[in-house]
Amino acid sequence: MMGKKILIVDDEEVIRKFLRIHLSKLGYEVKEATDGAEALKQLGKDDFDLLICDILMPNKDGWQVLKEMRSDPKTKDIPVIVLTAKNEDSDMFKGYDLGANYYMTKPFTKAQLLYGLKLMLGEDSEKIRM
Amino acid sequence: MRIFSYPIFDEKGDLLSVIEHVKDITDEQRLQEQLIQSEKLAGIGTLASGVAHEINNPLSGIIGMAEIAMEEEDPSNIKSHLTDIFNCAQRIGEITKGLRSYSRIAKKEEQSLVDINEILENSLKMARLVIKTTPVEVITKFQSIGKIEANIGEIQQVFTNLITNAFQAMNGKGGTLALSTRSSKDSVEVKVTDSGVGIPQKYLNKIFDPFFTTKNPGEGTGLGLNIVYRIVTKYEGTIDVESKENIGTTFTIKFPIRRDE
Numbered sequence: 489m490m491g492k493k494i495l496i497v498d499d500e501e502v503i504r505k506f507l508r509i510h511l512s513k514l515g516y517e518v519k520e521a522t523d524g525a526e527a528l529k530q531l532g533k534d535d536f537d538l539l540i541c542d543i544l545m546p547n548k549d550g551w552q553v554l555k556e557m558r559s560d561p562k563t564k565d566i567p568v569i570v571l572t573a574k575n576e577d578s579d580m581f582k583g584y585d586l587g588a589n590y591y592m593t594k595p596f597t598k599a600q601l602l603y604g605l606k607l608m609l610g611e612d613s614e615k616i617r618m
Numbered sequence: 619m620r621i622f623s624y625p626i627f628d629e630k631g632d633l634l635s636v637i638e639h640v641k642d643i644t645d646e647q648r649l650q651e652q653l654i655q656s657e658k659l660a661g662i663g664t665l666a667s668g669v670a671h672e673i674n675n676p677l678s679g680i681i682g683m684a685e686i687a688m689e690e691e692d693p694s695n696i697k698s699h700l701t702d703i704f705n706c707a708q709r710i711g712e713i714t715k716g717l718r719s720y721s722r723i724a725k726k727e728e729q730s731l732v733d734i735n736e737i738l739e740n741s742l743k744m745a746r747l748v749i750k751t752t753p754v755e756v757i758t759k760f761q762s763i764g765k766i767e768a769n770i771g772e773i774q775q776v777f778t779n780l781i782t783n784a785f786q787a788m789n790g791k792g793g794t795l796a797l798s799t800r801s802s803k804d805s806v807e808v809k810v811t812d813s814g815v816g817i818p819q820k821y822l823n824k825i826f827d828p829f830f831t832t833k834n835p836g837e838g839t840g841l842g843l844n845i846v847y848r849i850v851t852k853y854e855g856t857i858d859v860e861s862k863e864n865i866g867t868t869f870t871i872k873f874p875i876r877r878d879e
Contacts, residue, residue: 500679502705502706503679575670595681597685
């Protein structure tokens, strides 16, 4: 599991903070971005194994991030967990249509996050204990 | 009833007779009232969805930091996690406080002395909940102004509608929203100025008409500004608009101050 790199993009500092604490404890390398434009910049520069992406953010929103990264050969295959307070069915369908791999709504628990990680990264369930 | 009068003149221009056409507009008015009510409900729906979104973010912070605090063994870290939880809870408190004035909308006939500066601050908070992603610089210049006697919910609705429109006019691209208040001897004046797309000249005399909208289908009912107009004129106020395409729009609202002799 060591060495896998996850990018978190969310304009809420507290959400980035507890995701960072959880993921670091699990041994992941964590990078952060505060808006969509910054996330795309980091995705272009570095190699990531997973993106955890908010939707409503300044500059570029999560929809735009999904659109742009799915049309870029470098980033099109990176798994994406959408993590958003937009919890209407239509939002979820839009997320999947744009290429999200897993759609999680806020508020959420650590157990839900770990389940998403297990699905996306195929980690051994012994390592990610729920 | 609506009465239409058509004067008929002879060749010299003297009045011969008048044709009076009396129309029963009860149904028309009832329909308009119903539509205004549904616009208000639609507004509450939009607001509720914005509020739910805005509460779910700090709520996620509370749940997430609480889970971390429960696993944390170092007391100094626990204090920092509790501070995060406290701050998130306070944010939720601010949001619910802002909603209180909306509950007053239900009490339609109740009037009180209304502080417009306070209403503007509150309307701004509410509009930001609905339209979060537009990066807008807000400039406020509030003078100490007299209070007006009105229904607080209605005055709140006037400014929430105008400020929400201003944010929407900036179309997600950002810009500046200026809110100012001042008072003269007998009135208070509020200006709401945005640096948005502006209103084409040909539409300026139509914007207060019911059902007139330039928004896409499903995005606007065309009743927002009509409700603003109806409320402002109900309190014997005036509303003026100046707009230039791609530069912006200013709405100027004046309410008379009632002075106790």
